[in-house]
Amino acid sequence: MGIIERYISRELLLPFFVVTIILIGLFVSFSVARFLTGAVAETLGAIAMFKLVGLKTIIALEVLVPIAFYVAVIHGLSRMNRDQEINVLRSVGYGDNQIIRTVFIIALPIAVLSGVLSIYARPWAYAESYVMNAQAEAELNTDRFQPGRFYGSEKSGRVIFIRGKDDLEKRMEGIFHYIRTAENREIIVSREGYQQPMTQEQWPYIELLDGKIYRLGYDAARDSTVQFEKMIYFNENDQAQNYRRKAASTQSLWNSEQPQEIAELQWRLSRPAATILLALIAVSFTRTAPRKDKADRTFIVAALVFAVYYNLSGLAKTWVEQGVVAAVPGIWWVYGLLLMVVVLRLPELRLFLSARK
Structure with missing residues (x-):
């Protein structure tokens, strides 16, 4: 990796780690506040409650990591564009194709991390939290009730x-x-x-x-x-069945023909694709002129695009669970739309794909 690639990597990875820490902090604070207002803290105790918060955070990381990198790419490249650094790179022959390739290379290990979290860490965390939630929510629970009341x-x-x-x-x-x-x-x-x-x-x-x-x-x-x-x-309910599906191993989901389990499997496998496609879309939002008012509009549009994607991905998963959409195309049509947005907004990528044909 050359000097320019290392510089761009630093400009993207530093805000990525900062945003990830901020998002984790916000999620942990919200989870602790929610548990303290319920009966979980009284039932399980403080230590077990914080363990449950940690498990919930691991589950959330599969979503927080792509969000953090999406924001980091927009922030890092927008800052370089605003400070004329992108134009300097172009003047020395480091064009938009090289920038896209560098972002893609940086996104690959983060996509792998997101996939590992989704395929392995998420089911394990759900399995552990399943047991702890069951203990907290059981109607007849020796830990929950005091005698004589x-x-x-x-x-x-x-x-x-x-x-x-x-x-x-x-x-x-x-x-x-x-x-x-x-x-x-x-x-x-x-x-x-x-x-x-x-x-x-x-x-x-x-x-x-x-x-x-x-x-x-x-x-x-x-x-x-x-x-x-x-x-x-x-004392079993619909939430228990939902937990069991989310806690199931990816291998067991692979052999299932149940719509709910197919949707869960496709959701796990889609995390790396979501990370890379969102990063490439983020690159397209940094092509504006280096003016503050346009940069502000860029962040607003980028936030709206992510909100639309997030809601569509949740809707697609629900449709597969309910049998409205078959296993094929499943939830993958959302990522097909994301790929179309990437190709339309990045002319260099479109030329690259045409050249490959």
């Missing part, structure tokens, strides 16, 4: 009371659980219950022993009582 929620229509508990053995005594639904009201009374260990494959559940279930319909004729020696109480 009633816990209720108007949103879920539940009231829970336990007479005593043993944290070491994960055992609860004297369990009262009231559930209100649109069809009936249900009261579960149990002598004791044991919380089973949670794994990445199994949503948390409680074994209730020696109890009764009272189902009270809004019509008295529908009342019933069920006595049990042992009952498995699950």
